[in-house]
Amino acid sequence: MTKKILLSDGEIPRQWYNAAVDIPGGLNPPLDPVSKQPMGPEKLAPIFPMGLLAQEMSDQRFIDIPQEVLDIYAIWRTTPLVRATNLEKALGTKSKIFFKNESVSPVGSHKANSAVPQAFFNMKEGVKRLSTETGAGQWGCALSFATSKFGLECKVYMVRVSFEQKPYRKSMIQTYGATVIPSPSTDTKAGRDILAEFPDTPGSLGIAISEAVEDAFSRQDTKYALGSVLNHVCVHQSVIGLEAKRQLAMAGETADVIIGCCGGGSNFAGLAAPFLPDYLEGKKIRFIGVEPASCPTLTMGKLAYDYGDVAQSTPLLYMYTLGHGFIPPGIHAGGLRYHGMAPMVSAMVRENIVEPLKVQQLECFEAGVLFARAEGIIPAPETCHAIRAAIIEATRDLKKEQTILFNFSGHGLLDMSSYDKYFAGELHDYDYSEAELTRSLAGLPKI
Numbered sequence: 001m002t003k004k005i006l007l008s009d010g011e012i013p014r015q016w017y018n019a020a021v022d023i024p025g026g027l028n029p030p031l032d033p034v035s036k037q038p039m040g041p042e043k044l045a046p047i048f049p050m051g052l053l054a055q056e057m058s059d060q061r062f063i064d065i066p067q068e069v070l071d072i073y074a075i076w077r078t079t080p081l082v083r084a085t086n087l088e089k090a091l092g093t094k095s096k097i098f099f100k101n102e103s104v105s106p107v108g109s110h111k112a113n114s115a116v117p118q119a120f121f122n123m124k125e126g127v128k129r130l131s132t133e134t135g136a137g138q139w140g141c142a143l144s145f146a147t148s149k150f151g152l153e154c155k156v157y158m159v160r161v162s163f164e165q166k167p168y169r170k171s172m173i174q175t176y177g178a179t180v181i182p183s184p185s186t187d188t189k190a191g192r193d194i195l196a197e198f199p200d201t202p203g204s205l206g207i208a209i210s211e212a213v214e215d216a217f218s219r220q221d222t223k224y225a226l227g228s229v230l231n232h233v234c235v236h237q238s239v240i241g242l243e244a245k246r247q248l249a250m251a252g253e254t255a256d257v258i259i260g261c262c263g264g265g266s267n268f269a270g271l272a273a274p275f276l277p278d279y280l281e282g283k284k285i286r287f288i289g290v291e292p293a294s295c296p297t298l299t300m301g302k303l304a305y306d307y308g309d310v311a312q313s314t315p316l317l318y319m320y321t322l323g324h325g326f327i328p329p330g331i332h333a334g335g336l337r338y339h340g341m342a343p344m345v346s347a348m349v350r351e352n353i354v355e356p357l358k359v360q361q362l363e364c365f366e367a368g369v370l371f372a373r374a375e376g377i378i379p380a381p382e383t384c385h386a387i388r389a390a391i392i393e394a395t396r397d398l399k400k401e402q403t404i405l406f407n408f409s410g411h412g413l414l415d416m417s418s419y420d421k422y423f424a425g426e427l428h429d430y431d432y433s434e435a436e437l438t439r440s441l442a443g444l445p446k447i
């Protein structure tokens with residue numbers, strides 16, 4: 001039995017897949033935060049380069065990947081598709097479990113797949129500096145790596161709780177030559193306003209985004225980069241699913257269940273969306289998007305227009321949301337702590353193509369430890385959510401033979417303090433309450 005299904009360098013996809021074209025019912029356009037009218041690319045041009053805006057609003061099913069991006073992808077792509085035979089044995093399941101190992105990128109996660117083209121298209125249009133936010137630190141590392149390849153400066157606003165929990169992510173960002181500070185910070189008005197009201201806040205992605213967007217608006221030489229949520233990010237991540245489809249075919253398999261964890265939705269969309277045409281042609285595939293019970297955007301949130309950030313400076317996106325004012329508890333899967341969800345993933349949930357699933361923190365760490373002991377790789381806490389869902393599927397009926405594919409979005413080698421806390425019994429489960437939900441949804445803009 002083949003353990004790893006590998007593709008050669010020459011088999012890196014040459015085009016990204018844009019699922020927005022194929023999702024039944026389509027996507028609703030972004031709205032201007034002030035006029036509440038649909039927003040064209042020219043309004044977004046102060047913070048994003050036209051090359052990325054063209055992808056954001058593209059009506060093309062496939063988009064060419066520039067050679068300069070392919071050359072950098074070649075550092076780690078293609079990534080292996082691995083059969084988790086030892087995990088299957090440990091579970092006693094008849095199901096086959098495959099994982100797409102995105103942890104082999106230089107920064108340890110899928111985030112580099114979008115960071116490289118984002119830095120490239122900015123560089124091509126003469127941008128000198130990028131600002132961004134990071135939750136778990138994975139995106140900040142990825143963008144710092146990518147900007148170092150194209151000679152751009154980079155400033156990273158890192159959610160304070162992660163800044164404190166993950167010192168080595170800071171070191172990585174600095175090693176690639178970028179600047180990183182904890183958010184909320186005193187460098188921006190958005191940060192100062194939050195600190196004045198909540199001096200002890202753990203921070204949130206919504207706050208860090210406000211800071212990074214303000215930074216980009218306030219300087220001529222700077223644009224903003226977002227690590228998830230937006231269409232162009234999900235499009236870049238499609239290399240994951242495009243490769244996985246080929247690799248499964250080489251193994252003579254078709255996926256019955258496809259699983260990814262959902263923060264802003266990009267790694268899940270990247271793996272799942274390229275299988276959408278097969279689903280629409282009638283293939284029986286279940287897509288499962290997994291999120292933490294403490295930040296249950298898809299399972300408890302509302303499908304509505306909302307801001308992407310706390311300061312209400314971003315366009316309004318039509319997405320599942322817990323309300324832009326939502327400040328989640330400091331769970332250790334920092335990358336899953338976002339109030340919104342990619343419009344692309346939201347539309348697939350709306351159409352009942354994707355099943356959302358919420359899981360608790362402790363069961364995820366338990367799954368991650370089991371996986372590490374079986375397959376050897378220590379998963380990032382975010383990735384543990386996908387593993388937990390794969391285990392639920394594989395053990396629901398041990399005799400059922402199904403092929404399960406999940407995205408191994410990142411390794412956890414810089415998340416060991418979270419594992420330490422898990423082993424010390426210091427982590428807890430957390431359910432987001434209806435009362436909290438009602439409070440945070442009350443701030444949704446009236447459209």
Ligand SMILES: Cc1ncc(COP(=O)(O)O)c(C=O)c1O
Nearest residue numbers: 138228263264265266267335410
């Ligand atoms: C390893 C890992 N997986 C998943 C995510 C979630 O992000 P997304 O939903 O955009 O893939 C993150 C975010 O930081 C991450 O670091």
